[in-house]
Amino acid sequence: MSKVRVHNFTVSLDGFGTGEGQSLSNPFGHAGERLHQWMFATRFWAEMTGAPGGDTGADHAFAAMHGPGIGAEIMGAGKFGPPGWQDDPDWKGWWGANPPFHTPVFVLTHRPRPSIEMEGGTTFHFLDASPADALQTAREAAGGLDVRLGGGPTVVRDFLTEGLVDHMHVVQVPVLLGRGVRLWDGLESLEEAYDIEAVSTPSGVTHLAFTAKTR
Amino acid sequence: MSKVRVHNFTVSLDGFGTGEGQSLSNPFGHAGERLHQWMFATRFWAEMTGAPGGDTGADHAFAAMHGPGIGAEIMGAGKFGPPGWQDDPDWKGWWGANPPFHTPVFVLTHRPRPSIEMEGGTTFHFLDASPADALQTAREAAGGLDVRLGGGPTVVRDFLTEGLVDHMHVVQVPVLLGRGVRLWDGLESLEEAYDIEAVSTPSGVTHLAFTAKTR
Numbered sequence: 001m002s003k004v005r006v007h008n009f010t011v012s013l014d015g016f017g018t019g020e021g022q023s024l025s026n027p028f029g030h031a032g033e034r035l036h037q038w039m040f041a042t043r044f045w046a047e048m049t050g051a052p053g054g055d056t057g058a059d060h061a062f063a064a065m066h067g068p069g070i071g072a073e074i075m076g077a078g079k080f081g082p083p084g085w086q087d088d089p090d091w092k093g094w095w096g097a098n099p100p101f102h103t104p105v106f107v108l109t110h111r112p113r114p115s116i117e118m119e120g121g122t123t124f125h126f127l128d129a130s131p132a133d134a135l136q137t138a139r140e141a142a143g144g145l146d147v148r149l150g151g152g153p154t155v156v157r158d159f160l161t162e163g164l165v166d167h168m169h170v171v172q173v174p175v176l177l178g179r180g181v182r183l184w185d186g187l188e189s190l191e192e193a194y195d196i197e198a199v200s201t202p203s204g205v206t207h208l209a210f211t212a213k214t215r
Numbered sequence: 216m217s218k219v220r221v222h223n224f225t226v227s228l229d230g231f232g233t234g235e236g237q238s239l240s241n242p243f244g245h246a247g248e249r250l251h252q253w254m255f256a257t258r259f260w261a262e263m264t265g266a267p268g269g270d271t272g273a274d275h276a277f278a279a280m281h282g283p284g285i286g287a288e289i290m291g292a293g294k295f296g297p298p299g300w301q302d303d304p305d306w307k308g309w310w311g312a313n314p315p316f317h318t319p320v321f322v323l324t325h326r327p328r329p330s331i332e333m334e335g336g337t338t339f340h341f342l343d344a345s346p347a348d349a350l351q352t353a354r355e356a357a358g359g360l361d362v363r364l365g366g367g368p369t370v371v372r373d374f375l376t377e378g379l380v381d382h383m384h385v386v387q388v389p390v391l392l393g394r395g396v397r398l399w400d401g402l403e404s405l406e407e408a409y410d411i412e413a414v415s416t417p418s419g420v421t422h423l424a425f426t427a428k429t430r
Contacts, residue, residue, distance in 0.1 A: 014397075014399035015228075015229060174406055175406045176399060176402045176405045178402060178403025178404070184228060185229075186393065188393025188394065189390075189393070191228075191389055191391055196419065197419070198419060205413070206387075
């Protein structure tokens with residue numbers, strides 16, 4: 001069966017996946033871009049944004065696992081837009097005309113709307129569904145490939161709680177946000193279900209690779 | 216001036232320095248010994264407990280920094296004994312007749328008692344004092360050597376908040392405790408005051424070395 005994978009999910013040392021005060025101008029709230037500097041320095045990011053250069057060390061190697069083998073993504077409403085995007089009928093996500101997904105993307109929201117076809121193979125679908133039901137829909141759309149769970153922290157936590165995640169790559173950045181949305185809340189003894197590998201890299205971040213024991 | 220140092224302070228992936236339900240039989244509450252397995256495997260631990268063997272890799276190298284150059288320790292009431300030890304006039308700490316400190320140790324408590332001289336150079340003193348005042352007392356007792364801040368999490372946090380910590384070694388273990396006492400609460404932007412180095416080791420833990428920028 002196709003796998004459910006989380007990639008490049010970045011948290012602060014105190015475990016916050018996003019800051020407080022998310023808005024149109026601050027998608028990660030008061031965290032700003034501090035969580036993702038490690039990724040901006042990689043060739044993975046340069047290639048995605050059409051920029052030259054980029055490092056090809058361990059940070060890149062981890063980051064570049066984001067795309068291959070993925071046939072669909074599931075994301076939470078908080079990743080698709082700033083608070084209140086459901087009231088804007090023209091909102092089509094943060095990513096411009098050609099979003100970096102290139103697959104069907106299922107946005108979990110209590111206020112679904114018609115699907116939006118973008119350039120480059122991305123189509124946004126809107127689902128009011130449980131994690132298990134959303135996963136079944138995404139798996140069918142993925143055509144045998146894996147399903148990426150795109151975040152944010154609440155959605156990742158919900159899928160972890162239901163035992164639906166096969167691989168998870170978390171990147172821990174040495175900053176302390178102090179407030180925001182935590183990834184780890186309510187996940188006591190999660191390590192019993194996963195093999196966990198930790199790898200610190202010269203950029204200062206620590207990659208945590210979770211592999212489900214029973215899959 | 217002598218430094219204030221934290222060593223071998225171990226937290227779970229979700230940031231808890233101790234579990235819930237601390238008691239005489241469970242000093243770390245429901246965390247049990249899960250936080251400290253990495254240390255039990257080192258030669259540092261073997262030497263302290265009189266056992267043979269022990270690894271001498273990176274985990275040992277970090278752990279063994281605990282002793283050299285230290286002239287006094289400050290610890291919180293929660294490290295000295297289980298909840299309620301203040302009601303037991305005979306309580307002399309967890310560590311037996313010859314505790315592994317071999318210096319003056321200042322126990323912060325709102326209910327001070329007379330000092331207790333143990334074997335091997337350890338004397339427990341009891342202080343009802345602010346972090347800064349306790350530090351001044353400990354520095355005088357340390358005779359020019361450094362002061363170790365021994366924990367628990369609340370005490371470390373209090374000293375960090377007041378900018379009193381020069382070096383801090385935190386060990387992050389890949390378990391999720393879910394509940395207990397967090398180290399990181401209320402420390403937003405702590406990274407601005409420290410250089411932080413992260414080093415993962417083959418045992419699966421990640422050592423985080425904090426060095427104050429201005430000292």
